[in-house]
Amino acid sequence: MPVKSNNPETKAIHGGYRSDPTTKAVAVPIYNSTAYEFNSADHAAKLFALEEIGNIYTRIGSPTCNIFEERMTELDGGVAALSTASGHSAVAYSVLNLCQVGDNIVSSRNLYGGTWNLFSNTLKLMGIEVRFAGTDTPEDFAKLTDEKTKCYFGETLPNPKLEVFPIKQIAEEAHKQGLPLIVDNTCSPIICDSFALGADIAVYSATKYIGGHGSALGGIIVDSGNFNWENHKERFPLLNSPDPSYHDAIWTDVAKAFKANIAYILRARLILLRDLGATLAPDSAYAFIQGMQTLSLRINKHCENALEVAKFLSTHPKVKKVIYPALATGKAKQIADETLKGGYGGLVGFVIDGDIEAGKRFINNLNMLYHVVNIGDTRSLATHPASTTHQQLSEADRIKGGITDGYFRLSIGIEHIDDIIADIKQALEKV
Numbered sequence: 487m488p489v490k491s492n493n494p495e496t497k498a499i500h501g502g503y504r505s506d507p508t509t510k511a512v513a514v515p516i517y518n519s520t521a522y523e524f525n526s527a528d529h530a531a532k533l534f535a536l537e538e539i540g541n542i543y544t545r546i547g548s549p550t551c552n553i554f555e556e557r558m559t560e561l562d563g564g565v566a567a568l569s570t571a572s573g574h575s576a577v578a579y580s581v582l583n584l585c586q587v588g589d590n591i592v593s594s595r596n597l598y599g600g601t602w603n604l605f606s607n608t609l610k611l612m613g614i615e616v617r618f619a620g621t622d623t624p625e626d627f628a629k630l631t632d633e634k635t636k637c638y639f640g641e642t643l644p645n646p647k648l649e650v651f652p653i654k655q656i657a658e659e660a661h662k663q664g665l666p667l668i669v670d671n672t673c674s675p676i677i678c679d680s681f682a683l684g685a686d687i688a689v690y691s692a693t694k695y696i697g698g699h700g701s702a703l704g705g706i707i708v709d710s711g712n713f714n715w716e717n718h719k720e721r722f723p724l725l726n727s728p729d730p731s732y733h734d735a736i737w738t739d740v741a742k743a744f745k746a747n748i749a750y751i752l753r754a755r756l757i758l759l760r761d762l763g764a765t766l767a768p769d770s771a772y773a774f775i776q777g778m779q780t781l782s783l784r785i786n787k788h789c790e791n792a793l794e795v796a797k798f799l800s801t802h803p804k805v806k807k808v809i810y811p812a813l814a815t816g817k818a819k820q821i822a823d824e825t826l827k828g829g830y831g832g833l834v835g836f837v838i839d840g841d842i843e844a845g846k847r848f849i850n851n852l853n854m855l856y857h858v859v860n861i862g863d864t865r866s867l868a869t870h871p872a873s874t875t876h877q878q879l880s881e882a883d884r885i886k887g888g889i890t891d892g893y894f895r896l897s898i899g900i901e902h903i904d905d906i907i908a909d910i911k912q913a914l915e916k917v
């Protein structure tokens with residue numbers, strides 16, 4: 487039996503798995519099988535009727551992915567999880583699982599550029615409106631809410647602005663309105679306990695800190711099990727009324743058979759994953775399981791190094807502005823402190839005193855830091871969002887999002903701090 491613990495360090499290593507039941511392998515095996523044999527015709531029928539849980543076909547679940555899902559469920563203190571082929575599909579499914587044509591959600595406007603595009607363009611084409619709150623305050627979220635609103639959405643530590651999302655306050659407002667809060671916790675696994683603060687669903691790009699080594703792409707949706715879908719039957723028909731695409735299953739009723747509030751994840755797996763197919767590959771699930779074993783050590787080191795880099799940049803004459811939650815002041819600092827309990831994250835933003843050419847000189851002169859559009863890797867990374875991740879946004883949206891031409895985002899790795907600072911220092915000298 488897997489060891490149970492209340493501590494994230496232990497959960498991330500032992501959650502959901504002890505050893506392989508047939509071989510006794512201690513490392514989680516990669517089950518690279520597309521399909522799984524049924525014991526009998528009756529057994530197959532029971533699996534399809536959800537009277538018994540088991541492996542059927544990898545598009546809707548597989549043993550390696552299941553262990554990753556169980557481990558993340560335990561780590562976050564939820565009831566169930568669904569892994570997906572990318573963080574982006576996790577974000578998309580988390581919303582599509584509640585919305586149909588004519589519905590809307592209310593979201594923070596501080597979002598990863600890809601999510602901004604999904605929300606403001608692609609979901610719109612599907613008939614789902616995303617209303618962006620003016621500010622991350624309960625009042626601004628409430629103002630945009632009506633009977634067609636299905637959830638609130640925000641990113642805990644949104645890059646590039648790194649203004650921490652007030653999970654507690656927005657969750658309180660969401661619950662007052664009878665809505666769940668979905669939080670993208672990609673940049674703050676372990677250091678933000680989003681469910682303890684009131685979030686109902688957490689989504690992650692596992693590609694980042696969870697995998698941690700820049701070697702696999704994937705995502706995960708974790709359900710806290712705290713939102714009572716049945717208390718809001720009319721608001722959530724997709725979970726509370728017969729689903730013609732699964733012989734009229736009512737997901738909240740199906741969940742009762744499992745004695746857990748897992749209707750949301752059941753539908754996400756059995757409808758969205760079945761029909762849209764953004765399934766995580768078992769090899770990638772293995773990379774995330776490996777990554778999780780050192781996640782608590784790594785995230786602490788990322789935070790420790792990032793704080794040192796932020797302090798160094800704050801004193802540098804060529805740096806106009808440094809953005810790091812530990813350096814925030816007033817209300818922003820208060821929110822950062824109550825939301826990020828275990829450190830302020832591994833991302834540091836800064837603006838250089840110079841034009842776009844000066845910015846290019848900084849990037850081109852880095853020796854150790856990689857110039858890539860990724861975050862959460864063991865290696866330190868540098869990105870110039872204006873010319874890369876946020877290039878597809880209009881200039882007005884870009885500036886509104888805090889992305890000026892001189893803005894850089896660093897994802898600070900776990901190398902020795904002296905080497906990280908030395909590289910940044912010598913590149914700044916050439917600006």
Ligand code: PLP
Pocket residue numbers: 572573574575577598600601641670672673690691692693703704705
């Ligand atoms: N959410 C956040 C906060 C991200 O930073 C990213 C990617 O950078 C995503 C979601 C999308 O994840 P993926 O690239 O794994 O699809």
